[in-house]
């Protein structure tokens with residue numbers, strides 16, 4: 001199946017990054033959010049990232065303008081998806097919110113439209129089950145910063161059709177990404193492997209094994225990670241890390257995934273990392 005018209009739901013970090021990449025790859029894309037302010041903020045970030053690419057001579061001013069010209073914004077989701085071939089939902093990691101959106105998408109998007117979620121850990125099978133088209137529901141998990149990171153984790157729910165998997169793999173390649181297909185289990189592969197490492201690093205702070213700087217330096221200098229796990233946790237958002245660990249803990253009922261009490265305490269205190277300026281590091 002050919003994907004021409006795409007819609008991204010959510011203008012936050014992931015949503016504006018996915019919109020940027022789709023438009024830059026030649027797709028016409030509508031970015032949807034509940035408020036004009038959120039859309040303006042998202043467009044501002046896309047603009048800034050494209051301008052940086054122009055200043056580094058990675059793209060021309062003309063190609064920046066062409067990319068921007070392929071993006072429209074909307075607050076009316078029902079109207080935006082009525083002729084879409086692919087919708088990528090990238091709203092907050094909240095099952096009730098995603099469930100509501102998937103029901104709405106099922107009612108308003110054409111029958112053949114693929115409904116993808118950028119969820120980092122919510123079950124694709126469960127999202128598929130709230131629609132009447134579970135075969136056309138799939139995970140398309142991008143990584144932050146979306147314009148830079150090569151991976152798209154393509155997550156198959158229990159009922160996802162082969163043709164839908166193949167179309168999303170093809171689409172990801174057209175976006176210049178490297179798709180890796182995986183099956184739907186809590187945390188998929190990426191967060192099932194990443195989050196226990198981050199959690200263990202937080203336990204190291206909690207137990208006084210080392211300072212955040214020293215723990216990060218061990219992983220950066222010894223294992224060639226571009227960011228240490230605590231810097232990365234701040235970058236991802238400590239609330240997001242906690243949500244994902246809870247999905248792993250509840251999904252497998254295995255104590256190895258229990259979130260570190262320090263992580264819980266920091267989230268309770270509103271220290272969420274870069275987005276609040278305070279986490280393991282102070283950024284604002």
Ligand code: 3HC
Pocket residue numbers: 049052056119120142143144145146147148149191226227232236240
């Ligand atoms: N948009 C576009 N380009 C960006 C960008 C953004 N938001 N952020 C950085 N870049 C570009 C820069 O312009 C620069 O481009 P250049 O190589 O052409 O000069 C390049 O990326 C490197 O950026 P910087 O020089 O500013 O900084 P660094 O070299 O320190 O790299 C980083 C920054 C790419 C973020 C790097 O530190 C990194 O790879 N960190 C790990 C990120 C990671 O693990 N992400 C996954 C998080 S998990 C996730 O998203 C999944 C979820 O489910 C939790």
